[in-house]
Amino acid sequence: MVSLFLGIWAGGIIYTGSIGIAQTFSWIVSSIGESTFNAKVIIFTLLLGAGIALIWRLGGALAIARFATRRVDTHRKVGITAWILGLIWSFDDYANNAIVGSSTKDIADEMRMSREKLAYILDSTAAPVATLGISSWVAFEIGLIAQQYNELGIAQDTPSAAVTFLQSIPYNIYSPLAIAMVGIIVITQRDFGEMLTAENRAQQTGKVTRDDAQPLQSIKDDLGDPLVEDAPVRMFVLPVVALVSVVVGGAVFMGYAPDRTIVEMVNNTNVATALVWGSFAMVATAVILALTHGAMELGEAMDTVIDGFGTMLTALSIIVLAWSLGSVATALGTGAYVTAYAQGTVSPQLLPVLIFLISGFVSLAIGTSWGTMSVMTPIVIPLAWNLGGGSTEFIALLIGAMFSGAIFGDNISPISDTTVLSSTFAGSDLIDHVRTQAYYAGTVLVVATVIYGLYGLTAIPPLVLLPIGLVLLGGLVYVLSEWDSQRKDLAAKPAAVRMSDSDTPSDD
Structure with missing residues (x-):
């Protein structure tokens, strides 16, 4: 967050040729107040936080976890369960880490899963899933696209920002591959690199963290304990x-016309409004459940709503600063400069690879995928439009390539909030998590x-190439796990090591 503000301020200094603080806050205020779209994203994000808080307090999150973990009695099953729960809880990466981590940490310890492995499952599921589903991420990403379309004056010549986002999903190659990688690892039970060492340690000694590790403290207590014990699903x-249902139904209602195709319906609907309606329906439903089951009084439910708003303040701060940084890049003509430099020197076939790698480097350096998107979008869209x-x-x-790079850098950056949260809720040492996940x-x-390279050379659709990527991932996991286990003289499938009934894992 500090880096985003400093970036805006640096832009203000360059733009005005002075201290630039007035211009800095002018951009920030404009990003909040001049766009009803931005206002809707803010309201959606707040209501989403309220809905998540209510579900947690009503015991709903733990209920779905209990339902999923009822038959979890092996190392493989706990890994698959954490992975599936991460796929289900796609609405917010913070809540994903908190709920899935808190729900599975104890049973993961019982099954001698290293804390590093659990942190990896949380981290490499939360952000990739959030960028593809109904979440604050998607609202933010659509908002960045819409802002650039308006500032470039091409909104009338392009599909809506929501349609563009949907079209970008097949090109967001890293996210589905990262999710698939987690599945491959937890199903095959094969590990390599630092994770191989961590998993062998946990399975053979019961030490779920290494000696001298400094696990981050759990912030579960900050969320409050669920009010309903053994809550129904x-x-x-x-x-x-x-x-x-309300998001999808509302979007269809606003975009429907008898003579429109599905793409035309999406292009003519208002996704931001549908998100507001849906998040309000989520909150209203949760409040009604709280009152009808006697779990909360109305005043307590409203207090929980306010607490839920508070959980989203960090995310909202990043959203507003990211919008502001986009305005800085536009005002300074960054996109036009990069476009002029790239024309004639960079092949369009290579651009997806370059954008992916550059976005990954920026995200690694600044520790935020949202910040990376806000930096890169004002560069990428003008570049793509012209070239x-x-x-x-x-x-x-x-x-899609930019989003992919942003998620990759976020996954391996030690200063990323998602990386820190996944370490926190898994009870892992932060640096151990970063090293093993890398x-x-x-x-x-x-x-x-x-x-991306194959697509640039052949123009074969990414959805056709994606199965090739999955095969490559599976092959690399097998080869690397075999090679590394032989090199280290460790079990390639450490979870296959059996422990006796009398063995108990160490908590720390």
């Missing part, structure tokens, strides 16, 4: 169904780069 299901000859497909391609994220990076 509907405490989770009904608010989530309300959110999804692609006004092709909206080329815009979607480069946006091998897996780096493997996905290599495969994603290959896919």
Whole structure:
């Protein structure tokens, strides 16, 4: 967050030729107050936080976790369960880490899963899933695209920002591959790199953290304990169904016309408004459940709503500063400068690879995928618009590559909030988590780069190339795990090591 503010301030200094603080806050205020779209994103984000808080307090999150973990009695099953829960809880990466981590940490310890492995599952599921589903991430990403379309004056010549985002999903190669990588690791039970050492340690000695590790403290207590013990699954299901159904139904209602195709319906709807409706429905449903089950009085429910607003303050701060930084890049003509430099020197076929790698480096350096998106979007869209000859497909391609890079850098950055949160809720040492995850994220990076390169050379659709990426991932996991286990003289599948009934894992 500090880096975003300093970036805006630096832009103000360059733009005004003076201290620039007045211009800095002018951009920040404008990003909040001049766009009703931005206001809707802010309201959606606040209501989403309120809905998440209510579900937690009603015991819904733990209810769905208990439902999923009822038959979890092996190392493999606890890994698969954490992975699936991460896929289900796609609405926010912070809540994903908090709920899935808190729900599975104890049973992971019982099954002698290293804290590093649990942190990896949390981290490499939360952000990649959030960038593809109904979440504050998607609202933020659509907002960045819409802002650039308006500032470039091309909004009338392009599909809506929501359509562009949907078109970019097949080109966001890293996210689905990262999710798949987690699945491959937990299902095959094969590890390599630092994770191989950590898992062998946990399985053979019961030490789920290494000696001298400094696990981050859990912040579960800050969320408050659930008020309903043994809550029914509907405490989770009904608010989530309300959110999804109202968002989808509201978007269809606003965009429907008898003569419109699905793409035209999406192009003519108002996704931001639908998100506000859906998040309000989520909160209203949760409040009704709280009152009808006697779990809360109305005043207590409203207090929980306010607490939920508070959980989103960090995310909102980043959103506003990121919007502001986008205005800085536009005012300074950063996109036009990069476009002029790239024209004639960079092949369009290489651009997806370059955008992916540059975004990954920026995200690693500044520790925030949202900040990276806000820095890169004002550069990527003008670049794609000019070099692609006004092709909206080329815009979607480069946006997808940018999102991919931003998620990769976020996964391996030790200063990323998501990295810190996943370490916190898994009870892992932060640096241990970063070191062990880097091998897996780096493997996905290599495969994603290959896919982007193949697309640039052959123009074969990414959805066709994605299965090739999955095969490459599986092959690399097998080869690297075999090679590394032989080199270290350790079990390639450490979870296969059996422990006797009398063995008990160490808590720390």
